[in-house]
Amino acid sequence: MATTAAPPASLTWQRRVGAYVALTKPRIIELLLVTTVPTMIVAERGLPSLGLIVATVVGGTLAAGGANAVNMYVDRDIDAVMQRTKNRPLVTGAVAPRQALGFAVAIEAVAFFWLWGLVNLLSAVLALAACLFYVFVYTLWLKRTSTTNIVIGGAAGAAPVLIGWSAVTNQLSWAPLVLFGVIFFWTPPHFWALAIRYRDDYASAEVPMLPAVRSLHATAVRIVVYAVAVWVLTLVFAPVAGMGTVYTIAAVVLGALFTGLSVGVLRTESPSVAMRLFSFSISYVTLLFAAIAVDVLVRFGL
Structure with a gap:
């Protein structure tokens, strides 16, 4: 397996911020959030309060971003081999592995307490469970061992609808x-x-x-x-x-x-x-x- 590149000697703060944002896989997060707000609307039978929508979307973004960043940390060896992923921040050296993992854990913790404090505990627990499932079941276990990897691992990506519903109703x-x-x-x-x-x-x-x-x-x-x-x-x-x-x-x-x-x-x-x-x-x-x-x-x- 290829190794990650050495960190660049100098990196502008804009590029560094961009590298950390890239760790969260923002395009995937966008797709996840597309499912969250409409689910909240169905649960509310109307438009939920703007504050609740913002709190849920921000919390969901942080939770998904943390899970995706851990995924990049774990998969940095195979990302270096694949043409599709060879320009990811941990492969190019834009972010060091230890920094990436610390960043991921930090925003995941913020997401949990954000959702708990501003939405409800059930939504926070669901978001954390989705992260743990994505990291331990999909990334660390199934991805490299089974053709059912994306089948079972897809459960993590389906969690935003549960989070959106529970944000409004506090139940499923x-x-x-x-x-x-x-x-x-x-x-x-x-x-x-x-x-x-x-x-x-x-x-x-x-x-x-x-x-x-x-x-x-x-x-x-x-x-x-x-x-x-x-x-x-x-x-x-x-x-x-x-x-x-x-x-x-x-x-x-x-x-x-x-x-x-x-x-x-x-x-x-x-x-x-x-x-x-x-x-x-x-x-x-x-x-x-x-x-x-x-x-x-x-x-x-x-």
């Missing part, structure tokens, strides 16, 4: 659990589609991501199965959460598109088609949860 119910299932089953086809493009990277780093150890056909079959499961769960969510026409139509149409693109990957076994599925999968989640928010706000008012 079937509605957020179904939404949890939506994100849980969405994560594997989303990530496998990307991994098809970078399967050689994963193979060189000896990470058993499904497309790196199984055929494209076998991977595509699983992508279709999970896409169908996502579609079914989005339709189940409508009666469970008492959703209306706007959401139901969106779930039907978006689910058909997501499943159709997944079938396209199976039919062509093409990395370029897989990347189109990956790109659409991000739009899929964004539009689905936007429809959730719009549906509630239209029916119950701002």
Whole structure:
């Protein structure tokens, strides 16, 4: 395995701050937060207070950022091998490993006490549990040992819907659990589609991501199965959460598109088609949860 680079002799404060921000994987955090606020709107049956939204989003951002930074600390050896990740801060030496780990633990602690103090204890515990699951179950155990890594590890990425619901209600119910299932089953086809493009990277780093150890056909079959499961769960969510026409139509149409693109990957076994599925999968989640928010706000008012 390659080693990380030596720290640069000098680094401007702007670049140093940017390096620490990069440790948190902000693009992933953006996607997680897309699911949080609409879930809060469903739980509230309207628009929650701005203060609660801000407190939950800030706490969730810190919690996810801390988990992602620990992930980069642990994976710095394989990140150095993979083309997709070779420019991450711990590989280039922009941040030293000990500093990265200290940063990660610090913001995770801040996240817990922030959510406990400004939201509620249940939300704080859920955020911390998601971090621990992501670090110990996914990063330290499954990622390097099992093709089910992203399947089981995806539970951490589904936690924001539980946090958003509990922030409003201070409890959980079937509605957020179904939404949890939506994100849980969405994560594997989303990530496998990307991994098809970078399967050689994963193979060189000896990470058993499904497309790196199984055929494209076998991977595509699983992508279709999970896409169908996502579609079914989005339709189940409508009666469970008492959703209306706007959401139901969106779930039907978006689910058909997501499943159709997944079938396209199976039919062509093409990395370029897989990347189109990956790109659409991000739009899929964004539009689905936007429809959730719009549906509630239209029916119950701002």
